[in-house]
Amino acid sequence: MTQRASGPADRATYVFAVARTLDPAVVADLDGMTAGEPVRLLPLGSLVGVVQSVPAHDFTDDAWQQRLSDPQDLERCARSHNEVVSASAAHGPAVPLPLATLYLSDARARQALEAEADRFHAVLKRIAHHAEWGVKVYSPPASPPAGAHRPAAAADRGRPAPGAGLAYLERKRGLQLRREQHHEQGLRIAEEVDAALAKLATAARRLRPHSHRPSDTQGSQVLNATYLVAEQRSHEFAELTRALRGRTGASIEISGPWVPYSFVSEV
Amino acid sequence: MTREPVPWDTPGPLSGPIGVPLVDLLDRVLATGVVVSGDLVIAIADVPLVRVSLHALLSSVSERVPAPWPDGGPL
Incomplete structure (x- = not known):
């Protein structure tokens, strides 16, 4: 494995949810998937993504396979994910993404999510106030x-009645x-x-x-x-x-x- | 002084810090949500366990985005 001292490959971008607008303070204090990195907002044109930079080596598919088979770790991840999603949706509609939606970088995340902007807007309209x-x-x-x-009467034992x-x-x-x-x-x-x-x-x-x-x-x-x-x-x-x-x-x-x-x- | 009954008053299992049954939580965070061709999206149950999108592989070929996984993932 070729290790790079520090570069974009060391970090991956984890996306929790997408909303129209959001106050950064709402999610800033949350731990998210990994403590030490802030949960922040990523502007996506008319939308904003709730993201966090995570160490890529902790979020490879091997790491996920292991995580999925460890109930405690899985529970921690699921709850962290839901915590950020719920906070994002507390003041207006937010579209949740499934657990472990990861991109290689902010740029990749922006590229993929912006391409789906129409869909996000349609969903946001549908789930508003629901x-x-x-x-x-x-x-x-x-x-x-x-x-x-x-x-069956105990007396019948050993002498089956007819029928x-x-x-x-x-x-x-x-x-x-x-x-x-x-x-x-x-x-x-x-x-x-x-x-x-x-x-x-x-x-x-x-x-x-x-x-x-x-x-x-x-x-x-x-x-x-x-x-x-x-x-x-x-x-x-x-x-x-x-x-x-x-x-x-x-x-x-x-x-x-x-x-x-x-x-x-x-x- | 009867207060409004709330759903979590029901004798259902209340586990964990948030008070949401884990099984219900997993029903949602694992199986649902908007799936956008992610560079990595995992899912369990009847959906493929791990999927690395083609987009990611294509873009990671260029030196612009070096692949974080030495073998390019399971594909």
């Missing part, structure tokens, strides 16, 4: 079979049927919640449901969706979620307000 709210629905835990499960095999099969079939019904009911609830919330939202997106872990006590996740909601309707949105929680009996988790990460790539 926030993103995440909604996750967990199907209620299966109710224990009421009455359907006849406990015991048939009863066993029926019991098994009933169990399977209930499981299917429960699953279908969960999906129905998910559809109902999604339909109701989507009506209130400006836009809606489904994210991939998180896989079920045995340690979860909440039941399986049947909906992982996210909604772009106008600021003045966020109250209504929370209200509606509460109403749906009561109506469906499902556990509904809501997270937000987020910078509209999920609604900036479609424009």
Whole structure:
């Protein structure tokens, strides 16, 4: 590897977000991805990028691969990224870029981002005065079979009553049927919640449901969706979620307000 | 003196300094956002893990922008 004492190659430009205008003081005190370098603004014609110079050797793809497999490091990065993005969006719309958007230099960043200026303006228009709210629905835990499960009398042990095999099969079939019904009911609830919330939202997106872990006590996740909601309707949105929680009996988790990460790539 | 209920009053997991569940955060910062042909953009899940854009490689060929990666990345 050829090491250069000090040159542009030692630094890379990390981009957090793009906004129309921004007060540099808003982000100046943040640590960003690497402490010691200021988070600063990069003028991009009619826009401004929120960037930070980072040591290139810390942000190679190998370094990222390693980072992604270290949950603590990944969490630190994700939170730092989100912190800067949220600060940038606190006083006006800002378009978030995904984690680890890096350019070799400020000039490269400017060149690439300015080329997309039209898109940025369209997105900024769309997300102005909007926030993103995440909604996750967990199907209620299966109710224990009421009455359907006849406990086999201990006295029957070793002397199967006539028709015991048939009863066993029926019991098994009933169990399977209930499981299917429960699953279908969960999906129905998910559809109902999604339909109701989507009506209130400006836009809606489904994210991939998180896989079920045995340690979860909440039941399986049947909906992982996210909604772009106008600021003045966020109250209504929370209200509606509460109403749906009561109506469906499902556990509904809501997270937000987020910078509209999920609604900036479609424009 | 009932105060306005806020979403984070729900018994959901509150982890970390910012109070945002990490899994929700990763859903967003990793998978979404405006992707502009970056010199390096990483993504996990069903998107390619690491992608070094062609633009970067082309421009890094010139001596104007020396490549910071000795082997020019994974491409």
